[in-house]
Structures are given as C-alpha cells and as structure tokens.
Amino acid sequence: MVLPVRLRCDQTPAWRGLQAHFNSARVNLRDAFGADAQRFTRFSQAAPHVFADLSKNLIDPAGEALLLALAQQCDVAGHRDAMFAGASVNTTEQRAAMHFLLRAPADAVVPAAQQAELQAVHATLDAFLAFAEQVRADDAITDVVNIGIGGSDLGPHMAVRALEAFALPGKRFHFVSNLDAEELLAVLRKVQPAHTLFLVASKSFTTLETMGNARVAKAWFEAGGGRNVARHFVGLTSQPALAQAFGIHTTFDFADWVGGRYSLWSAIGLSLAVAIGASAFRDMLAGAHAMDRHFREAPLAQNLPVRLALLDVWYRNFHQCGSRSMAPYSSSLRRLPAYLQQLEMESNGKGVALDGTPLAYATSPVVWGQAGTNGQHAYFQMLHQGSDVVPVEFIAVREASHALPEHHRQLLANALAQAQALMMGHASEDGHRHFSGNRPSTFLLLDALTPASLGALLALYEHRVFVAGSLWGINSFDQFGVELGKQLANDIAPRLHNGDVRGLDGSTAGLLRHLKAKTS
Ligand code: F6P
Numbered sequence: 050m051v052l053p054v055r056l057r058c059d060q061t062p063a064w065r066g067l068q069a070h071f072n073s074a075r076v077n078l079r080d081a082f083g084a085d086a087q088r089f090t091r092f093s094q095a096a097p098h099v100f101a102d103l104s105k106n107l108i109d110p111a112g113e114a115l116l117l118a119l120a121q122q123c124d125v126a127g128h129r130d131a132m133f134a135g136a137s138v139n140t141t142e143q144r145a146a147m148h149f150l151l152r153a154p155a156d157a158v159v160p161a162a163q164q165a166e167l168q169a170v171h172a173t174l175d176a177f178l179a180f181a182e183q184v185r186a187d188d189a190i191t192d193v194v195n196i197g198i199g200g201s202d203l204g205p206h207m208a209v210r211a212l213e214a215f216a217l218p219g220k221r222f223h224f225v226s227n228l229d230a231e232e233l234l235a236v237l238r239k240v241q242p243a244h245t246l247f248l249v250a251s252k253s254f255t256t257l258e259t260m261g262n263a264r265v266a267k268a269w270f271e272a273g274g275g276r277n278v279a280r281h282f283v284g285l286t287s288q289p290a291l292a293q294a295f296g297i298h299t300t301f302d303f304a305d306w307v308g309g310r311y312s313l314w315s316a317i318g319l320s321l322a323v324a325i326g327a328s329a330f331r332d333m334l335a336g337a338h339a340m341d342r343h344f345r346e347a348p349l350a351q352n353l354p355v356r357l358a359l360l361d362v363w364y365r366n367f368h369q370c371g372s373r374s375m376a377p378y379s380s381s382l383r384r385l386p387a388y389l390q391q392l393e394m395e396s397n398g399k400g401v402a403l404d405g406t407p408l409a410y411a412t413s414p415v416v417w418g419q420a421g422t423n424g425q426h427a428y429f430q431m432l433h434q435g436s437d438v439v440p441v442e443f444i445a446v447r448e449a450s451h452a453l454p455e456h457h458r459q460l461l462a463n464a465l466a467q468a469q470a471l472m473m474g475h476a477s478e479d480g481h482r483h484f485s486g487n488r489p490s491t492f493l494l495l496d497a498l499t500p501a502s503l504g505a506l507l508a509l510y511e512h513r514v515f516v517a518g519s520l521w522g523i524n525s526f527d528q529f530g531v532e533l534g535k536q537l538a539n540d541i542a543p544r545l546h547n548g549d550v551r552g553l554d555g556s557t558a559g560l561l562r563h564l565k566a567k568t569s
Pocket of ligand 1: 198200250251253254256259309310395528
C-alpha cells in the first residue's frame with residue numbers, strides 16, 4: 050500500500066492561521082472559565098478507560114478549530130489508516146508498524162495481507178502465555194530476571210511495577226539493563242541458579258548491553274552448578290537463530306514490524322505475563338485494543354490521541370515550550386515517565402522530514418518527570434514560579450489498589466491542587482510569594498489502575514506520539530540517532546587498553562590520556 054502524499058504542517062493554511070491566532074490573543078484560563086460555563090465539558094474527552102480534562106490548557110475554541118483543521122490539512126486520518134492497513138510507515142527502513150495487531154483479537158477483521166500475521170501473533174501469544182502459566186505454577190522458580198534494554202526493558206519493567214497489585218505473590222522480578230555490571234551483580238547476589246529464570250529480551254539479539262549481561266548471567270549460572278539452560282534461560286527476540294547460536298533453545302519470537310518501543314505487547318512482555326498471569330495479560334491487550342478502536346473510529350474532534358497531539362504541537366511550535374512534565378500521581382506508575390521518554394523522544398526526536406530535508410520547526414519536547422507527590426518536593430517550585438512555562442500532564446487514579454483511603458484522598462487532593470495552583474496562581478505583593486498562574490496542564494483520570502486501563506493508557510500514548518509525528522511529517526519509527534555513539538564506542542574501547550589517541554578530537558584524546566594516567 051502506498052502512503053498518501055501529505056502537506057507539510059508549516060505549509061498549510063491552518064499553520065498560518067494558528068500563528069496569527071497565537072499572535073493576536075493569549076488565553077487567560079481564569080477569564081476563559083468565567084466567559085464559558087461549558088469550558089470543562091467542551092475541553093474534556095472520554096476514551097476507553099481514560100477520562101481527560103483538557104480545559105486547563107491554553108487553548109480556546111477558535112484555536113482548537115484551527116488545530117483540527119491542521120490535522121485535516123495534514124491528512125492525519127489518511128496516515129493513520131495507512132498505518133492500520135499495514136503500509137510501510139517506517140519509510141527509512143521500509144517497514145510497517147503494526148504493533149496494534151499484537152492486541153487485536155484472534156477473530157478481528159483485518160486486511161487479507163494481515164491475516165497470516167494475526168494468526169502468527171496469536172500462536173506466539175498462546176505459547177508464551179502458556180509458558181508464563183507454567184512458570185507461575187513452578188514453585189521452584191522464585192526469581193525472574195529480565196535482561197534487556199530500551200524497549201526490551203522499559204515497557205515490561207514499568208508494567209510489572211504498575212501492576213504489582215495483580216502480581217502473583219512469592220516471585221520476585223528483577224530488571225537488568227545497564228552496561229554497568231553493578232546492576233547485574235547486585236541481582237546475582239540475591240538469586241540462586243536453581244531458582245532463577247532469565248529472560249534475555251532483545252529484538253535484535255545483538256545489543257551490546259544485553260549480550261554482555263546475558264553472557265555473564267549464563268556463565269554465573271553454569272559456574273553455580275546450573276545445568277538445565279533450556280529450563281532457566283529464555284530468549285525473547287525477532288532473531289531466534291541468534292538466540293540459539295548463543296546457547297538459548299527456548300525462544301518466543303515476534304515480527305520485524307514490532308518496533309522496540311512498541312514491543313511490550315509481544316513476547317517481550319513475558320516477565321509481565323508471569324507476574325500477572327495469562328488472563329490479566331489478555332485484559333491488558335483488550336484495553337489497548339479498545340484504545341486502538343477509539344483512535345481509528347472516533348471523529349478527530351473527539352479523538353483523544355489526536356486532541357492530545359494537537360496540544361503538543363500547539364505548545365511546541367507556537368508557545369515554543371521545550372519540555373513537558375509527566376506527573377503520575379500513583380507510585381505504581383513511577384516508571385511511566387522513563388517509559389514515555391523512549392516512546393516520545395526516540396520516536397519524535399527527529400530533525401528531518403520524510404524526504405530527509407531539514408525541518409524549519411521544532412519536534413519532540415523533552416519529556417520528564419516522576420511520580421507525585423515526590424515531584425512536588427523536588428521541581429514543582431520551578432513549575433509554579435520558574436522562568437519557563439512547562440505544560441504538566443497529571444495522571445490520577447480514582448480508586449486505590451490498597452485499603453488506606455485517607456492516603457488516597459490526600460494523594461488525589463494533591464494532584465487536583467497542584468493543577469489548580471498552576472492555573473489559578475496566587476496574587477501577592479511580595480514577589481517571592483506571588484504565583485502568576487495561567488500555567489497549563491492536562492489531567493488524565495483512570496477509574497482504577499488495572500491491566501485493561503494500563504493497556505488503554507499506553508496505547509493512547511503510542512497513538513498520540515504517532516499523530517504528533519504525523520503532523521510534523523517525520524518518521525516516528527526509526528532511531529538512527531542512537532547509532533553513531535555506539536559505533537564510536539567500538540572505536541574507543543580498544544584505545545582504553547592501548548592508549549592510542551591518534552585521530553581523536555582534542556577533548557576525547559585528553560580524557561583518554563587522563564584515564565590512562567589514573568589507571569596505570
Ligand atoms: O536504543 C536503541 C534501541 O535500538 C531501541 O530502539 C531498542 O528498544 C533498544 O535499542 C534495544 O534493542 P534490542 O531489543 O534489539 O536489544
């Protein structure tokens with residue numbers, strides 16, 4: 050299928066209209082609520098498992114109409130439909146991006162070209178979920194160690210922590226990603242070969258960190274008397290032959306069209322499946338699928354991923370906001386910001402259009418944050434009174450997963466109060482105590498943090514990132530920016546031995562000399 054030819058965002062009439070609108074009138078949130086009794090309703094959006102209050106954003110109906118016109122003029126819907134039809138939306142690598150297929154039900158109606166893929170997805174899903182149930186029933190396995198990095202770590206790690214309330218008691222889950230051996234060694238000190246299952250998670254099965262850690266883990270296992278590698282090591286990869294060459298014979302694979310940062314739904318999610326079980330894992334897929342349907346079917350004006358992405362463009366390209374702070378008011382979601390950093394910045398941190406020409410406008414903001422209320426005691430000072438306006442995204446959960454209602458009431462009160470304080474501000478004649486207010490935020494609310502609602506939330510973010518990338522006219526599915534440093538590290542590593550600094554820039558050569566001087 051051929052991708053539709055689409056206008057570049059900055060060449061549309063809507064873009065010019067947005068610039069004029071931005072120049073002519075700034076939204077004052079307090080006044081906007083005073084002038085429009087319907088503002089909350091107008092700027093809120095229900096989607097599967099997620100309710101979004103967008104009303105505290107610096108947007109008015111005319112601005113949102115222009116943003117929707119931008120989505121139309123950039124043919125976001127055509128691009129979205131092309132992705133779901135299996136077109137090669139990853140244009141630089143000539144690959145489809147069909148992560149949505151990983152959560153489609155087995156009887157979903159899909160284009161003929163996707164039928165075999167869907168069958169393969171379900172065959173692997175059934176197999177790795179059956180394996181997960183086997184591990185859950187095996188009391189001898191007390192520890193599961195996922196060795197992987199990037200998308201082969203961030204998704205499962207975040208989700209296992211998010212869904213701890215649903216996890217099987219009696220098994221511990223560890224995640225080893227860093228090249229710094231401290232991380233692996235700290236885990237190995239806690240586990241025993243006979244009671245540990247290692248999941249070597251790597252799409253490519255060549256990643257330096259993962260291969261290095263997996264090699265050491267296997268040697269440790271064998272040195273500790275472990276014999277049955279087939280029982281204690283599993284490969285999760287799209288390159289099963291490489292896993293076998295490595296000496297791992299139990300593998301669950303997935304297709305090349307599953308991007309690393311979109312792979313939680315595939316066999317890469319095995320650690321999560323062991324933690325929460327097959328049925329809950331399927332619930333997570335169902336939640337994500339419900340969001341896929343919302344994204345495909347809801348009109349643009351009521352489409353939550355679209356509305357969020359349009360606000361992202363509004364802040365990035367018109368307000369010139371360089372960052373967005375993520376504030377999940379849920380300790381369980383504490384790893385969500387790290388997960389979103391890869392999803393958003395690896396996807397949309399690009400500087401060229403699809404044809405490789407430089408862009409004249411900014412793309413991905415810096416995405417950062419941590420769980421509330423901790424963030425309040427660290428950097429919220431800057432959010433309230435700092436020199437930069439940073440849009441904040443609150444994520445709150447109506448029902449707690451524990452039985453301490455007073456804690457939860459306070460947690461929710463703090464989330465609401467921070468959003469309120471950012472918007473309302475507080476006038477004081479003492480400049481130090483003055484809060485200007487009018488600082489924007491989005492408030493996402495889940496009824497409860499469950500496998501289904503987590504699935505829906507993550508799919509929401511995937512699609513929002515897709516829409517922003519689509520508006521910017523970039524390829525959200527490649528990541529060449531991570532390659533150069535990796536190549537240079539291969540050149541530098543032997544120099545740390547032999548001290549050869551020939552051909553290096555002055556700073557790297559100076560640092561190498563310094564390192565050698567200190568170590569010799
Ligand atoms: O950081 C680059 C990257 O390629 C990510 O896109 C990917 O998630 C990660 O490395 C790990 O890759 P792999 O799963 O192939 O080990």
